[in-house]
Amino acid sequence: MDDLASAHRGATKRFIFLLLPNYSAMTFAMAMETLKTANRMAMGTPFSCVVCSEGGVPVTDSLGAEYPIDHGLEDVSRDDIIVICSGADVRKNCTPAVLQWLRKCARQGCEIAGLYTGAWVMAEAGLIGEEAITIHWENRNSFAEKFPDVELSDYTYTVRNKRYSTAGGTAVIDLLLTLISEAESPELANLVADQLMYTNIRVLQHSARVQVAERIGMRHPKLSEILALMETNLEEPLRPGDLAKTVNISTRQLERLFRRYLSATPKKYYMDMRLQRAQHLLLQTSMSVTEVSVACGFNSSSHFSRLFRARYGMSPHRLRGEPEKG
Template sequence: MSTTRHATPTHSTVEKPRQFVFVLLDNFTLLCFSAALESLRIANRMAERELYSWRIIGEGGDVAHCSAGTGFKLDGDLDEVGRDDIIMLCGGINVQAATTKRLLSWLRREARKGPSVAGLCTAAYSLAKAGLLDGKRATIHWENQDSFTEDFPEVELTKSVFVIDEKRLTTAGGTSSIDLMLKLIANHHGEQLANSVADQLIYSSIRTDQDTQRLSVPTRIGVRHPKLSQVIQIMEQNIEEPISPSILAKDVAMSTRQLERLFRRYLNRSPKRYYMELRLQKARNLLMQTDM
């Protein structure tokens, strides 16, 4: 059992607060930023001392707007950070436009000093564009996975909710910021404190880097039929080179006619139609997020 204590320590044991530098990109996702920041605030409260401090900066140093339209006053421009600071880049919609040349130059310069650098939500794109994820494992929101894979083949992209690869950290967006922060808090100050923070957040199911982003196929389609789920999973894994209904049926020990009836009954469309919709969705993502 952990022996971490939450009582106020004596002066001799007080350490300098670990500083996080939040960098808000234009149209950043509010949830990924607030979830990370609140985790730090609550950790300080539960420990009854300042374990963490933070600054909020961004290009221009004035105001950054989240994707919901709300503006946030910044503490400063893209200035220098300390070697022991942790940079948290917060992305959101249209991250390509928000990844400016100035931001990329700043990221490369500061990363050379050796701090940990994290990309929350879509900000993994910015890190990859700066070359900071070359040869690293990373993750990004599932909606951006197809375009990311096309743009950055040198990055080992995963479907995990978060990834920590040495000094490069990435999250999938949404509440995955909480999972990452709880992992960092546990690494810094023990699991007891991390669990106390999760309790305060009413966060009853802490995920690890082994958990994947998306809901299971049965949950997503609202149907719990094992063979239907298996076929859809095969379709999703073979988008660029579609497999014929006859082969799909054979893979799950069914006839083509049985497979047709299964799709009609539960999804009100043919297997070919469903497959085409999956492929069109991928094409739409690539058109919206890349120049392809």
């Protein structure tokens, strides 16, 4: 804990929450609680939160309650993160004043996030470029019809080019943990997740392997290169001999490296990577089990399901809370 406090970068990152009428109370509360927990675990104030609304007037959330408003649509700093909190009826809340303010924030270089249906407001303001964005599943069809040139992601949250989005639910915690990790440290993000009893840290699960590869790369660049090859060839896995040949070592040397540094065979480690990627896709996308199995290099969905069950103690369908297939 002391190490985390001393490692705090000094400058406070400000999150400005824009509340629109009938915004998702759960989404907003989870975002605020995650940042509040981060400050407590960091033993400082790496993050501050400001709540605004059009005209600075109270806004009723999806539960019929009101949260105190700090101010209206005032000037911001380029280092601020604007967080749009909206709800199911987002279309009628894209007022000219809100859209104009968001465009001004974007021109100043602010990062902008849309929670739940906030991506709709971002698209209406013309703030989305080539980056893919996500939105709550109930709004996907109408969004695609309204904004045919905007790419919709199957993921529950997106992070790219200072534009962030979530599809609602607990995905907001995933996004905030990512932003905490980038602004401060992965260690702080993990501490926050522990405090929130959020053991299913999907983004950190996905990035943990990269962190391991980077640490190993400091000691053995060849192995780091091999792990990177594996990571980028999950849909069509490479054979151990091909991996070894690519980095100019023998297959026997390859096996020795994996035993020494990873305590596993190349085949087993590769399989774990593919199954972990499958878990990531099952939790974060709407892809079918068959599509996930193909994306992770399995020719048979039944074979994939057996391996997944052996690795995680449950079938892919059960992980999603879906009925088991016969």
